[in-house]
Amino acid sequence: MTTADCDAIVIGSGPGGAVAADVLTAAGWSVIVLEKGRNHLVSLDPPYEPLRHLSNDEIAMVRRHLLGPDPRLEPRTYRRHADDGDRLLTGEVNNLPSTVGGGGYHADAKLPRFREEDFALRTTRGPIDGADVRDWPLTYADLEPHYAEVERIIGVAGETGTNPFAAWRSSGFPMPPGPDMPMALVTTAAAARHGLHPYRAPTGANSVEYDGRPACVDCGFCGRYGCPVAAKGDPIASLQRMLRTGRGQVRPEALVTEIVLDAAGRRATGVRYLDLAHHPDPPVIELRAGRAVIVAGGAFETARLLLRNGLGGDLVGRHLTYHFQTFTVGIFPDDTGGDRGRDVTHLHDDLMIDTPELLGAAREAGLPWLRGGVTEHGSAAGPVDEALMYPGGPRHAAAMADSSLRRRMWVLTVQGEDLAQPANRVDLDPSVRDAWGLPAGRVTYRPHRHELAASAYAAAVHEAVLVDAGAQAAFSATSPPQHDIDLHASINPIGIAPASRHVMGTARMGTDPATSVVSPEQRLWDVDNVLICDSSVFVTSAGYNPTLTLAALSHRAATLLTG
């Protein structure tokens, strides 16, 4: 009999994996976290201080893939529908960072909870033709203690009492909100005049010193940038807690290729991974886990790993959801001040609420109901990003000076609920391979007409809000765009694939193995010591930023695992 290298192997060091590793090590388990990307986040030696790799450098962070994945190494492919052939594009498809800390890096750390209704959409709203609307196998009440705990671990700044639609809470936020972005006060006032109910966004960036990390300095480089001062608690806080127990370790550049099963094929005994510190022939390392393997690669990479290993059944990869994003852009006569701040400081939830207006829009669309999504008031664009949006030529300098798409811009972004459809999926591309010869993941995705109707409704509401706030012009765009591929392929700055990094649903949880991939405890039905601890398990996409919920689910699953 061989000796295990640890109690649990965690595949992926993002918010889901980090939280699971934290819970397991706190319970006395030994844990090895395998991360395919490199480490720019935290020293892996005591006292586990932040590494000094991160800065407000648009070239390194945005243009040159510092946080990975490099699409040359890890290409993904995309098509709207099987009729498109094998693929429409190869390259970047909503790539979340591939690095220690994973997807926690990408965001400006908006961390709202879901509401009670989000876990029971089938019961509360009912079915919609062409979509697979189901209830979750747990309730908000089941998850609430774990929401509270991960808010405390990450450090979420927010306030209670200002969002009339918020779910109940057992405790307040660990910190008060940080400073408002001034323009948000203008657009939230306009939103209120239109009957909406904005509130300060729950944000995982310290408003005060917290857990040994400093307060956010509102440097203006938040989404897509790791935090240079470690004011964002996700994902560093959980990893530090895990490392400090002495029972956890992180191995970067470890690409898991195989989940190893016992002879009966019913239990995982460990994994094999490629040690990517070596080139061009990375050695295969086998690692044995005594108790469990936690898969937390994110809803894209987790599905890809399960598919390569033939685990999880026929539903793996299906029911892929994003958030169908609607960007309503206001161009204002003066600077909006988006250069500083946490990109987004205010939200409103109104488009998630059944109102006579929204129900009317649903009826017009021939649908029983509509749900938009949480709406973010914000603005952020680096100057290189802006420059790339203007055509080259003699008018480029004037366009930059005028700066309608950065300095004078303010955006209301809807993270629109995306209904699950079986045909929307991640699978393995038939011929594109990554640098290590593994099949690339392929996305097949097009929105349901629900998303399009909700988006059109939101666009009209938000264009009116921005004009009321003083915008000279307001227009709306969606991601993914719904127009001709050829037209948009080269000129659309957000591309033809979904730009949302909110990737969910590819290993749904449920109570019936015939309609789900994992149990309510997030265990694979066919190999029950393999747990999925990321947004793959989402049953619906809700319309709220997913990170806090996936972290809370991971916290719950790991807590149940350790008893």
Added chain:
Amino acid sequence: MTGARAAEPSEQGAVFDGPARAVIAAALDAQVPGSVALGAVDYVERLLTALDHDPPRLWAAPEGSGQAWLEVGVWERAAWAQRIAEMHAAYDRVAAGEPTEADVRLVHEHACEATFGDPAYGGNRDGAGWRQIGFPDPLFPPAR
């Protein structure tokens, strides 16, 4: 402390000879007028020679971190070697007056990066590109 980072000493002429350099400079300036005066050709040459250094000069390290450039992983180096070889070929076509549409897009990207990106990479000299557009210097290290 705020302020634009300075690039390391120029290695002007490290890649392009005189005639090619003039054609490439014109192409960069055609995309973003004024980019060459801010160091766009230098930016491109530094990128094309980034792997000649150890660590590669691809990712500038934050000021105060005790290092100038971040390490690049062995697989990332391989990807960049391939990418840079393709860029070389693209600029050869630009210099020969036969750029493809993709080459023109690449020149546009580099002109934008060189004019408005961090000065550590050889463009945006002294942060002049940022000042032209009223962009506040990024805070290094960030502080209120």
